[in-house]
Amino acid sequence: QVQLVESGGGSVQAGGSLRLSCAASGRTFSSLGMGWFRQAPGKEREFVASINWSGGRPYYADSVKGRFTVSRDLAKNTIYLEMNRLNPEDTAVYYCAASPRGATMWGGPLDIWGQGTQVPVSS
Numbered sequence: 001q002v003q004l005v006e007s008g009g010g011s012v013q014a015g016g017s018l019r020l021s022c023a024a025s026g027r028t029f030s031s032l033g034m035g036w037f038r039q040a041p042g043k044e045r046e047f048v049a050s051i052n053w054s055g056g057r058p059y060y061a062d063s064v065k066g067r068f069t070v071s072r073d074l075a076k077n078t079i080y081l082e083m084n085r086l087n088p089e090d091t092a093v094y095y096c097a098a099s100p101r102g103a104t105m106w107g108g109p110l111d112i113w114g115q116g117t118q119v120p121v122s123s
Contacts, residue, residue: 002026002112004096009117012086016121020081022096022114029053029077033103036070036081038092038119045095049081050103059103063089086121093118 008020020036035050049070051058058070069082083090096114099106 002029002032002098004098004112004114006094006096006114006117009094009119011120011122014087014121014123016086017082017084018086018119019083020094020096020117020119022079022081024077024079024098029098031100033099033101033105034070034072034079035097035099035103035106036079037095037097037106038090039095039116040089040092043092047106048094050099050106051079052103056103083119086119088121088123091119091121 002024003026005023012018030053033050033052036048037045038048039045047061048064049060049068051070067085072079093116095116098112100110101108
């Protein structure tokens with residue numbers, strides 16, 4: 001079983017930047033897709049970005065393209081979400097997730113989730 005632990009959340013002003021980290025442990029996960037999701041107050045959880053541990057292109061929601069970058073560090077078993085030009089609409093709890101079906105297929109019963117980290121963006 002894979003365990004995911006997010007870190008790096010915190011308050012930031014509009015226009016600022018933040019980097020979230022997700023440390024993975026527990027088993028071999030080279031075949032997994034890794035992703036970031038977020039849930040704003042009163043809204044459904046939504047996809048933000050994803051990437052496969054094995055490499056390949058990253059995927060982004062339209063709302064974050066050009067501002068957010070997802071990456072992975074295989075040596076540290078960690079994925080990152082670099083967030084730039086943050087705005088109040090980015091305020092949410094951000095979750096790291098792993099999918100055994102790869103970086104483009106989410107919502108299955110075997111998906112694994114971290115505990116989430118808060119990112120409040122003030123105007």
